[in-house]
Amino acid sequence: MATILLIEDDPGVRRGLQLALSRHGHEVRTAESGEDGLRELGAAACDLVVLDLMLPGISGFEVCRRIRAAGEVPVVMLTARGDDFDVVTGLEAGADDYVVKPAQPTVLDARIRAVLRRSAPSDGVRVHGGLRIDTEALTVTLHGAPVALTPTELRLLLTLSRAPGRVFSRRQLLEEVWEHDYLGDSRLVDNCVQRLRAKIEERQAAPEYVQTVRGFGYRFGPL
Amino acid sequence: MATILLIEDDPGVRRGLQLALSRHGHEVRTAESGEDGLRELGAAACDLVVLDLMLPGISGFEVCRRIRAAGEVPVVMLTARGDDFDVVTGLEAGADDYVVKPAQPTVLDARIRAVLRRSAPSDGVRVHGGLRIDTEALTVTLHGAPVALTPTELRLLLTLSRAPGRVFSRRQLLEEVWEHDYLGDSRLVDNCVQRLRAKIEERQAAPEYVQTVRGFGYRFGPL
DNA sequence: CCGCCGTGTCGCAGTCGTGTCGCAGTCCCG
DNA sequence: CGGGACTGCGACACGACTGCGACACGGCGG
Numbered sequence: 097m098a099t100i101l102l103i104e105d106d107p108g109v110r111r112g113l114q115l116a117l118s119r120h121g122h123e124v125r126t127a128e129s130g131e132d133g134l135r136e137l138g139a140a141a142c143d144l145v146v147l148d149l150m151l152p153g154i155s156g157f158e159v160c161r162r163i164r165a166a167g168e169v170p171v172v173m174l175t176a177r178g179d180d181f182d183v184v185t186g187l188e189a190g191a192d193d194y195v196v197k198p199a200q201p202t203v204l205d206a207r208i209r210a211v212l213r214r215s216a217p218s219d220g221v222r223v224h225g226g227l228r229i230d231t232e233a234l235t236v237t238l239h240g241a242p243v244a245l246t247p248t249e250l251r252l253l254l255t256l257s258r259a260p261g262r263v264f265s266r267r268q269l270l271e272e273v274w275e276h277d278y279l280g281d282s283r284l285v286d287n288c289v290q291r292l293r294a295k296i297e298e299r300q301a302a303p304e305y306v307q308t309v310r311g312f313g314y315r316f317g318p319l
Numbered sequence: 320m321a322t323i324l325l326i327e328d329d330p331g332v333r334r335g336l337q338l339a340l341s342r343h344g345h346e347v348r349t350a351e352s353g354e355d356g357l358r359e360l361g362a363a364a365c366d367l368v369v370l371d372l373m374l375p376g377i378s379g380f381e382v383c384r385r386i387r388a389a390g391e392v393p394v395v396m397l398t399a400r401g402d403d404f405d406v407v408t409g410l411e412a413g414a415d416d417y418v419v420k421p422a423q424p425t426v427l428d429a430r431i432r433a434v435l436r437r438s439a440p441s442d443g444v445r446v447h448g449g450l451r452i453d454t455e456a457l458t459v460t461l462h463g464a465p466v467a468l469t470p471t472e473l474r475l476l477l478t479l480s481r482a483p484g485r486v487f488s489r490r491q492l493l494e495e496v497w498e499h500d501y502l503g504d505s506r507l508v509d510n511c512v513q514r515l516r517a518k519i520e521e522r523q524a525a526p527e528y529v530q531t532v533r534g535f536g537y538r539f540g541p542l
Numbered sequence: 543c544c545g546c547c548g549t550g551t552c553g554c555a556g557t558c559g560t561g562t563c564g565c566a567g568t569c570c571c572g
Numbered sequence: 573c574g575g576g577a578c579t580g581c582g583a584c585a586c587g588a589c590t591g592c593g594a595c596a597c598g599g600c601g602g
Contacts, residue, residue, distance in 0.1 A: 469558080469559055469560080470559075471558095471559075471560070472559095505561080505562080506561095506563095507560085507561060507562085507563085510560085510561075511560085511561095512563085514560095514564095533568095533569070533570085
């Protein structure tokens, strides 16, 4: 499961690949052009870019160079024909792998996983939108910028993000994060959530990562 | 948490992983070879298979193909080296994920949970017609559109849907949903049912999900 | 010894959920 | 056919729950 940005101008191919990759368990965002893609990439980090070579406006090669110049996001190229010129130039532009169209979804997925595996050997990294949680280094970044969390806030975030979507009751959180036997109902959890939100949520009125489920508790991630 | 079948020929690795996965809350059964594993799988179902590639007798790939051909049990592969050939072939054989040996128990557990989460959304999710109830995320969708339920309405729906077809008396519902000792017969339940219906029923004249059994109480689901 | 940071507690305010009431419509039964 | 019981349904006011700021305590390092 990874977040993938698909840059492809042909609407048919774009939707087909988006659907196929979604079925393989990836989160897929799309862009129609190189400019659009670079903008999208700046807005929110992703784990990998699938990049078509034939694009209106900036060429795929140029987009690839800029992506690699900007960061360490791996790129899988999509070429119409496997002629040598494309491949060599593509790999020299910084692509990590390439797949020849028409692409078998299974093959593309296999390549993607292979690239992710060798270019991101760091396991235990959870990425949700612009939030990146490294469970080994115990670091959290928001849109690439490091976020300073206190130990308790970090434990809370780790616990919640371990099961995205699942609702944790205050009771459960007290046991897992604080490990006390919790005497007397307290609003400690609310408080810590509030402090955590102040650091990782951009619009606190509509929290993106830590959501409250009234009457039950809190939940990490998508609605 | 989940029942896992571990197919691994090396006795040391097998016991180590079995112990580690048990500690993470899984039920672990083991098999020493591909044939053994397939037999085991036929004898009793499990939620996921952890499959070593290097096996005596049938190869891991072949075992994987047969498992996927037989049913929908997800497979996590265990490979000695992450070379591309293994990965691509493995994923094409139908593996859902793979972990490179020597495997960190925590990493393996994380992968297992991720695979289980995406390949078995049927866990804790109840679907009846257009209504989908996720008992972990505590979300309800109607024809794909999220429905905002209040805590009491949600508890009511969860209680009723736990036993579709069964009739719950108002008394029972008061005890299970409200947990008070219920003094004085009240029409609280009727009210809450009404509010719930307003949100999930399309034709309230002929309720599809929450039906009233005159003189007795309410029932969830088909006649 | 002093000051800072993290943590737990308290109180206030706004919002939303909830329980009660009353009326009207429906079904059952005499 | 008529009366009574049962249920659907809207309205309303109280109360619970949560967000949020402020403060005090304690540990750790300068």
